[in-house]
Amino acid sequence: MAANAMVEKQLIAATQIIEHQLDSEINRLDNLESDDLELIRRERLVAMKKRQEKKQEWLVNGHGTYSELYDEKEFFETTKKSDHVVCQFYRDQFERCRLVDKHLEILAKKHFETKFCKINAEKAPFLTDRLKIRVLPTICLVKNGKTKDFIVGFTDLGNSDDFSTEMMEWRIARSDVIEYQGDLMTPPSAKSGPKTEVYRKKTIRGKNDDSSGDDDSD
Structure with missing residues (x-):
């Protein structure tokens, strides 16, 4: 019984360590993803602005017809x-x-x-x-x-x-x-x-x- 209890205790401890590591990794990825998304959002806004300016230029030059x-x-x-x-x-x-x-x-x-x-x-x-x-x-x-x-x-x-x-x-x-x-x-x-x-x-x-x-x- 004592041996089984020790094994169970070790398994619980190992599971807690894995869960802690997993939580830490999730938090790290969440922060990284958030930063990346913000960067992507800014780059996309810049690209959209340039595209819109280009569309105005195309319109002046008769594109679309x-x-x-x-x-x-x-x-x-x-x-x-x-x-x-x-x-x-x-x-x-x-x-x-x-x-x-x-x-x-x-x-x-x-x-x-x-x-x-x-x-x-x-x-x-x-x-x-x-x-x-x-x-x-x-x-x-x-x-x-x-x-x-x-x-x-x-x-x-x-x-x-x-x-x-x-x-x-x-x-x-x-x-x-x-x-x-x-x-x-x-x-x-x-x-x-x-x-x-x-x-x-x-x-x-x-x-x-x-x-x-x-x-x-x-």
Whole structure:
């Protein structure tokens, strides 16, 4: 009996020590978490303030709408004012250009952080030649004043006229000119099935020679 009582006493003492240590650790974590939360709160407030200031700047620069640029000078001014620009080079008589319009109008409202616009290739001959644009529609993707990538025709969009806005969004996001939360390695149309080969992003200033061809007139 005496031995059992001693063991029980030791177990109680050990349990009390463990509980005390656990309480101390909980208090320490509570204090640490409180400090961290306060720091996170302050950082988030600063970030929110900067974001709001940025939104005001975007609003002044016409973000949130899909607008038309009327000449080459306006194109260069736009790429200087906005860090991220998505610009379609089009021609009025091309039906596929009008298809692109519909998708970019939707994305312009969703991605306020990026300037979405278009320019008639016939009114910008110098710029079209400089960027080596040969196929329409071509979407020029600009980041920090530099042409980063091009979406030429519908090849990167499933090579079909009935691609989704989500597919367009994913392809633009591959060039890092919009904020995107999805999987950049898998296009939307392939998420429910086996993975397909995806477009390999390239940093370019003009269109590759092997992409050149006649204008796409449906």
